Amino acid sequence: MKKIEKAKLNDLLARLAEASTLYLPVRKGGKVNFAKWTKDEEYCADELKTVKSAKDVFFPQSENIVSFKRESSKITILPKELPTDRTVIFGVRACDAKSFDILDSVFMSEPADSFYTARRNSAVIITTACSTPEETCFCGVFGIDPANPGADIQTWFVGEELFWEALSEKGKALTEELSDMLSDADEKEVEDEKSRISEITKQLPLNGLSLENFGGDKTNELFDAAQWEKLSQSCIGCGTCTFVCPTCQCYDIRDYDTGNDIRRYRCWDSCMYSDFTMCAHGTNRPTQLQRFRQRFMHKLVYFPANNNGEFSCVGCGRCVSSCPISMNIAKVIKSFGGDNK
Numbered sequence: 001m002k003k004i005e006k007a008k009l010n011d012l013l014a015r016l017a018e019a020s021t022l023y024l025p026v027r028k029g030g031k032v033n034f035a036k037w038t039k040d041e042e043y044c045a046d047e048l049k050t051v052k053s054a055k056d057v058f059f060p061q062s063e064n065i066v067s068f069k070r071e072s073s074k075i076t077i078l079p080k081e082l083p084t085d086r087t088v089i090f091g092v093r094a095c096d097a098k099s100f101d102i103l104d105s106v107f108m109s110e111p112a113d114s115f116y117t118a119r120r121n122s123a124v125i126i127t128t129a130c131s132t133p134e135e136t137c138f139c140g141v142f143g144i145d146p147a148n149p150g151a152d153i154q155t156w157f158v159g160e161e162l163f164w165e166a167l168s169e170k171g172k173a174l175t176e177e178l179s180d181m182l183s184d185a186d187e188k189e190v191e192d193e194k195s196r197i198s199e200i201t202k203q204l205p206l207n208g209l210s211l212e213n214f215g216g217d218k219t220n221e222l223f224d225a226a227q228w229e230k231l232s233q234s235c236i237g238c239g240t241c242t243f244v245c246p247t248c249q250c251y252d253i254r255d256y257d258t259g260n261d262i263r264r265y266r267c268w269d270s271c272m273y274s275d276f277t278m279c280a281h282g283t284n285r286p287t288q289l290q291r292f293r294q295r296f297m298h299k300l301v302y303f304p305a306n307n308n309g310e311f312s313c314v315g316c317g318r319c320v321s322s323c324p325i326s327m328n329i330a331k332v333i334k335s336f337g338g339d340n341k
């Protein structure tokens, strides 16, 4: 275990940014999100949840993946280079750290997504324990511990110090690079903070949700359930829940003619949109009920069916606070008998 005074944190961030591209939560346009850090940016250490999750770093909202140049009848393919420079993501919360494991099983299983994989392999993730979990948080339901957020390095803010524990080989190597800035600390110094966080977590209103009625074997039982109609009735299909969600991974690929070249880009899409499954014959999910059901069945039934029981939700609560009609996965779980309280 290591530590550094909070007053010296900016020096540490500057050092990290010298040797890597550093992402952390910063305020832009009044909202806090993960962005590239420069000395002019203030690290928003007290912000529990960024509006969007940290998934943008590995799976950007929009990115060019290849370009084509057309000269008379000749077409030249201009591939985009894969990112290889080291990236450090600082201040990731436990829920977002867990979401990377879920995204890995989607993007890094064969055939692997080369852009995601290159970014992921060159990244070091530094998590920060949640000193003030909020009422919308329910990561504990998915076995996530906000007091021990994991990843390559985990950190805790306690008093006027930041405590630092390297967990992976990558994390240990980075800690060694920073050894002149970090001093030795005793694990006991963060025990009280961990206990305090655990006590808050236990008392959160959504902490008692039960997932016993969900899982990979529940397709037949849940697919035609009457609850979907009432739950989906007022959904306006805005897609907000999918864009703020750390584990949603739907995307579209389109070509854009700039006049000089053709750019093929990929951008986030949403299973809540009517044209998402549009095929030549029409769409596979013509009603909002079907689209709504797809999102939640995927997270709570289909994904665990194909991923050793792992759910595709990390209980971050972003959908709880951002849906304009106050619908969310916690209400879905409750409506199928998952409200333990």
Ligand code: SF4
Pocket (backbone or CB within 6 Å): 234, 235, 236, 237, 238, 239, 240, 241, 242, 272, 322, 323, 324, 325, 326, 327, 328
């Ligand atoms: S559940 Fe809410 S956030 Fe999601 S698409 Fe429907 S209205 Fe929008």
Ligand code: SF4
Pocket (backbone or CB within 6 Å): 241, 244, 245, 246, 247, 248, 299, 312, 313, 314, 315, 316, 317, 318, 319, 320, 329
């Ligand atoms: S479904 Fe909601 S609570 Fe679950 S990970 Fe996505 S945004 Fe977070």
